[in-house]
Amino acid sequence: MMLHEEGHFALSDPISDYIPEFADTPVYVDGKQVPPERPITIQHLLTHTSGLVYAAGNSPVEQMNREADLHGRDVPLAEWVKRLAALPLMHHPGTVWHYGPSIDVLGYLVEVVAGIPFAEFLRTRIFQPLGMLDTDFYVPPAKLDRLATLYGEGLWVTDTESLGDYTQPPVWESGGGGLVSTGMDFLRFAQMLLNGGELDGVRLLGRKTVSYMTTNQLLSSIDRSRRQRGYGYGFGVDVLLDPVAAGRVSSVGEYGWSGGLASTHFWVDPVEDLVAVKMTQIVHRDEAGNDVPHRDMNTDLRTAVYQALIDEAL
Template identity: 35%
Template sequence: MRKVIPILAALALFASPPARWAQAAALDPAAPEEEGMSSERLARIGQVFNAEIAAGRIPGAVIMIARGGHLVYREAFGMADKAHGRIMTPETIFRLYSMTKPLVSVAAMTLVEEGKLQLTDPVAKYLPEFSVLQVSVPATNGLGQRAYTLVAATRGPTIQDLLRHTAGLAYGEITTNPLVRDAYIKSRLSKPDFDYNVTDLAPDDFVHALAAAPLAYQPGTVWEYSLAVDLLGRVVEKISGQRLADFVAKRLFRPLGMVDSGFSVPAEKQDRIAEPLPTDPATGAPNRLIDVRSPPAEDSAGAGGVGTAMDYLRFAEMLEEGGRLDEHVILSPTTVALMTADQLGPTIRLSISPGEMLLGVPGYSFGLGFMVRMTPGLAGVPGSVGEFMWAGYAGTFFWVDPAEQLAVVMMIQAPGPSRAWYRREIKDLVYQAIVE
């Protein structure tokens, strides 16, 4: 059983933060060599990321590594807010974007374990708006040109479809289906000038808009990254009778000591929020991220979360230990095994493979809330069969490798196209530091 300690009391291996953060829970620290990692090789992480910061490509980063249940690496680099001169610290709070999805997926599975929800349940059981749906399908018109037409859905999406992104839903920022994209833009499910932001839509308005838009595929036939987990959040609210932020806090944040996690940042912590550079160094495009300084109209289950690296590392370590951390049991090991198994199989077509989308490499499938590695080879990054992970639009990334008893969190606020490079780079740097 891992021991919870206050960050303030962490050993000299890790610098102590100010007393106002003393309630944050940490993992028991250990020297890297005690857990089969090399301190000298781990130092390469700082060399690489400090060079990126000096070159002006990212403002800063926080990286934490746990192995064997112990915290072996905890470092902050660069600036949390370069424009205002705020230095990055381990207690900096980040916008998680799509790293909110694993949190909500786990919270939803607690309802499955309580018999209040089944993976095979149709979404329409809880949200009747999804009882009658149409699908936008490609066709050829009389001139031989590609066109799109609407047909009835052969079945409704299920809870399993939401968790594994096979519901036929899409992101307007990604989809190539013009009828779906236009419907999302018209209803403000997608905003051409503000990527991945539905936090301004009231929950009922979000549900009505999404149900009225055509599906991009027949449910259960194609993997496409989508607003599915946002819709799962609305299902959770219907079943629990609670706002999503309150439900996730009760099921995850409070038991795991994730004291800085939520769907907005209170006033007394707002001087700890990480900010991106004003423009992306690679493209020159302006960086625009969700305002997390006041509670949103809707708690976005797919992109609205905030938290620190340590908060998320505790969540990741809970999963690495099979659903429990310290005295708190969040999920059964059998549920964690189900969530981190391949849920796509040979019959579900991939619009793009999860690994190619997240890391730019093949070799991965998708479970219930996580991308899952299927083979020791093929992928152009190190890792183990059965490792699982996900990342966020603003630059955050985490993975858990049960075979290596490894959990890693990288927090950056750099939403440009270079974020896949940083995900691959941190995987290379962490695995090369494993020496036994």
């Protein structure tokens, strides 16, 4: 959105204007690959309505994604995008909300438009200005003793400071995940959003841009069956529309994300003027990679936070 504010592109621009490989990406419908009803736009990518999906399910498109092996850290971002664009979409763009690699594609868009590697853009335009000095795609040797162990369900170790993906810079710098950070660093990022794009005298975004990107973008015509009840979606964030339907004590307009693989979570509540960050180090999967039911700690945290709020005496 910083590049959008600077006039480098419009949200309605087809992504193929910047990444030509997506000009010919078809849609998989009833066993056939057909032309899309409309091109994928930058706004579709920001809202996960592009038709791009991960390899999480058993549909034909998800199986194709799995066979393409798109989830390693050893493929350059440009090559990864080319491989992804060669696969069909699962939905026509702008018709269905479906969580997928849309944000990864936007990471490559940043490289194309800014003319520098994605990681360098993050460091020089976001992390360093905000003082997020412990956030990167890897942990340097001098900080490895601070890297927390990552566990799977049953407390089996999946990643450590001496054996893990985060001891070296990755070849693939993912726009959708893969950063290592601290609670304090991420709190500064969330506070910047609550402040309307500014923190400690450093402004990254205009306040109206932050307001727009944290407003529900899913029109009634979009299939939202994969969304959590009570929530819409902005640009990369959940947006609370109905606390009762969501079953959560919070405020209408609260936004954030609870999709961190290691169960990390953050939210911003503009009504109560608060931000919250939850950092955990457990992936709720067994050693075979199967998801494991678990207690919703996010709800417990919200209960603790909101029941503690009091109004100052007049």
